Amino acid sequence: MEDLSTGSESDYSNSWISWFLSTKGNEYFAEVDEDYILDRFNLTGLNGEVVQEYSRALNLITDNLDEESLDEDVREAVETSARFLYGLIHARYIVTSRGLSKMLEKYRKADFGRCPRVYCYQQPLLPVGLSDIPYQKAVKLYCPRCEDIYSPKSNRHGSIDGAYFGTTFPHMLFMVYPQMIPGKGQPVGSSSVADVNRSLANQQKDNNGAGPSSLGSGGISTSSVAVKAERYEPRIFGFKVNEDAKLHRWRTAKRDAQIARLENLEKEQGQPNL
Amino acid sequence: MASSAPPVELDPDELEEEEAFDSSSQASSTATSTLTWINWYTSLPGHDYFCDVHEDFIEDDFNLTGLQAMVPFFKEALEMILDVEPEEDSSKIPDVSIVESSAELLYGLVHQRFILTKVGLSCMVEKYEAGHFGACPRVFCHATPVLPCGRADMPGIDTVKLYCPNCGDIYTPPSSKYASVDGAFFGTTFSPLFFQQYPELLSAPFFATSNTNPQASSSSRVSPSESPVGGVTLTNPNTFGGQKPALGKVYVPRIYGFKVSERARSGPRMKWLRERPERFDDLDKVDWKGRFISDTNISDEKDDLMLGGGGAGKTKGRLFDDEDDEVDEEESEEEEEGGAGAGQTIASQAA
Numbered sequence: 001m002e003d004l005s006t007g008s009e010s011d012y013s014n015s016w017i018s019w020f021l022s023t024k025g026n027e028y029f030a031e032v033d034e035d036y037i038l039d040r041f042n043l044t045g046l047n048g049e050v051v052q053e054y055s056r057a058l059n060l061i062t063d064n065l066d067e068e069s070l071d072e073d074v075r076e077a078v079e080t081s082a083r084f085l086y087g088l089i090h091a092r093y094i095v096t097s098r099g100l101s102k103m104l105e106k107y108r109k110a111d112f113g114r115c116p117r118v119y120c121y122q123q124p125l126l127p128v129g130l131s132d133i134p135y136q137k138a139v140k141l142y143c144p145r146c147e148d149i150y151s152p153k154s155n156r157h158g159s160i161d162g163a164y165f166g167t168t169f170p171h172m173l174f175m176v177y178p179q180m181i182p183g184k185g186q187p188v189g190s191s192s193v194a195d196v197n198r199s200l201a202n203q204q205k206d207n208n209g210a211g212p213s214s215l216g217s218g219g220i221s222t223s224s225v226a227v228k229a230e231r232y233e234p235r236i237f238g239f240k241v242n243e244d245a246k247l248h249r250w251r252t253a254k255r256d257a258q259i260a261r262l263e264n265l266e267k268e269q270g271q272p273n274l
Numbered sequence: 275m276a277s278s279a280p281p282v283e284l285d286p287d288e289l290e291e292e293e294a295f296d297s298s299s300q301a302s303s304t305a306t307s308t309l310t311w312i313n314w315y316t317s318l319p320g321h322d323y324f325c326d327v328h329e330d331f332i333e334d335d336f337n338l339t340g341l342q343a344m345v346p347f348f349k350e351a352l353e354m355i356l357d358v359e360p361e362e363d364s365s366k367i368p369d370v371s372i373v374e375s376s377a378e379l380l381y382g383l384v385h386q387r388f389i390l391t392k393v394g395l396s397c398m399v400e401k402y403e404a405g406h407f408g409a410c411p412r413v414f415c416h417a418t419p420v421l422p423c424g425r426a427d428m429p430g431i432d433t434v435k436l437y438c439p440n441c442g443d444i445y446t447p448p449s450s451k452y453a454s455v456d457g458a459f460f461g462t463t464f465s466p467l468f469f470q471q472y473p474e475l476l477s478a479p480f481f482a483t484s485n486t487n488p489q490a491s492s493s494s495r496v497s498p499s500e501s502p503v504g505g506v507t508l509t510n511p512n513t514f515g516g517q518k519p520a521l522g523k524v525y526v527p528r529i530y531g532f533k534v535s536e537r538a539r540s541g542p543r544m545k546w547l548r549e550r551p552e553r554f555d556d557l558d559k560v561d562w563k564g565r566f567i568s569d570t571n572i573s574d575e576k577d578d579l580m581l582g583g584g585g586a587g588k589t590k591g592r593l594f595d596d597e598d599d600e601v602d603e604e605e606s607e608e609e610e611e612g613g614a615g616a617g618q619t620i621a622s623q624a625a
Contacts, residue, residue: 116411116445118425118435130413140413142527147544149525150411153448171527174540181540226543232437232444234466241466243515244442246557247479247550252564254546258536265537 025156028127030102032093057081087164095172115143119230126170129162137162142170145182185228223262226255311357320451323422325397327388351376382459389464395471410438414523423465424457432457437465440477440521474517478510481522481550524548
């Protein structure tokens with residue numbers, strides 16, 4: 001009976017989640033495992049106070065809701081709540097190890113777009129929120145090459161709540177997969193995809209040995225990577241512009257100060273930073 | 275299909291746009307009397323960064339110096355741009371499409387020169403203020419309007435990019451329809467020159483964060499009225515530099531609310547790319563090679579400055595020479611070194 005009702009509701013696919021993911025504009029979302037949603041512990045703090053129609057929304061997400069019995073208005077409210085609830089669960093899920101690996105896969109496919117900055121050479125981006133509280137700020141995109149955040153190109157993505165991804169996610173990803181940290185300059189292997197794949201190969205090696213042994217392949221120090229970063233230098237008939245050049249030099253000094261700081265630290269510790 | 279739709283003739287890589295604009299191109303062929311080639315060309319999709327180059331600018335041969343060598347079928351292309359009916363038989367031209375692409379190249383190169391003129395700059399500032407070039411994608415630039423710029427002055431090297439006067443960085447245009455616009459049609463000089471002409475649209479190179487220690491800014495050389503904390507009313511003492519208060523916020527990566535330490539391998543490495551000094555004079559604390567003038571020097575200088583500012587007696591004159599007039603200082607050093615005798619006599623006289 002229940003199977004029939006859900007089947008008739010979603011002609012596109014068999015579960016609410018896969019329908020939701022296939023909807024236009026939801027390309028940024030990863031599929032949250034049903035096991036994860038069904039574990040009540042993971043939903044701590046999410047309840048009727050936070051999400052309206054909480055239990056019905058949860059049932060809808062897990063395909064346990066008999067929608068036929070609801071009238072149009074309620075169904076719509078439940079649908080809205082379900083999206084909201086899914087977003088909040090999603091924010092929690094993507095910082096788990098399974099969630100991270102799913103998002104990594106999407107990052108490799110550049111599902112989140114590429115950095116608009118010219119000197120980032122089409123670096124794939126990652127979604128990030130500016131607040132973990134819903135209804136505050138829309139989702140932004142973090143570029144691991146220039147370490148800055150950008151607004152999504154399309155309005156459809158620009159209106160997604162940033163709390164569905166959270167402030168932590170991209171940084172957690174690079175904590176867990178430091179091999180995925182891109183270089184700062186022009187990618188060596190012309191395409192950034194090759195870059196990603198190469199680091200993934202390294203990561204395979206790394207997964208075998210935890211701790212100190214991972215220093216071997218992926219433990220290259222990142223303290224001086226910033227030297228390779230390219231910048232735009234405005235020129236008028238080939239001549240640098242005074243004030244821009246001054247700021248450029250000041251930033252160079254800041255950069256070199258940081259590199260010196262990090263290299264000193266490395267020397268003190270006698271090993272590359274981890 | 276390209277040749278069947280005169281007068282539109284786009285590069286092969288513009289095919290999709292051409293298809294999209296097929297109908298209007300036919301319209302333009304019927305209404306050539308009212309619509310000039312320039313008007314038509316700048317109204318094509320993806321060409322909205324171009325401004326209309328004034329015909330008298332193109333008609334002045336001086337402005338076209340050197341272009342004849344760069345553009346094939348120069349004369350025919352020029353006639354097309356200016357909507358002049360070709361005089362001779364057009365039989366020697368193998369294909370009208372070649373002239374079309376020449377005309378586009380010529381227009382682009384003339385455009386590069388035109389937008390550097392006073393009239394051209396004022397045309398572009400109108401477009402800029404109307405937001406025709408879009409906004410900076412960077413979040414903390416808060417949709418600052420951007421300006422088209424090229425990375426090369428020779429055609430065929432790179433496509434057009436967008437320069438943001440707040441972060442000073444360049445970005446790829448958001449739509450692929452601009453991927454066929456050559457950066458040389460705007461040139462490398464245009465955007466910096468534009469902001470030299472209109473410094474009120476350029477962000478100042480310094481930014482006082484709101485949580486600045488008031489103590490720190492009070493020690494600044496800038497008079498107190500000019501340096502309130504917050505940076506909104508700060509004025510740039512360099513009248514040729516950016517006059518707009520900078521949007522200086524820099525993204526700080528956080529994990530569960532905690533800043534990611536720079537000691538971490540994945541820690542921040544690029545903050546400097548977006549940072550600015552809090553005060554204008556901080557820019558001068560860096561030497562020409564991009565190194566901080568050593569800390570001891572800075573602290574000495576600060577002490578001196580405070581003494582000088584306080585107007586403390588006998589050292590005052592000497593200090594003002596130090597700061598305000600480097601040339602004077604150099605000269606006096608030379609005097610001291612070169613004519614030690616003379617210097618000594620002066621000193622002894624003074625004594």
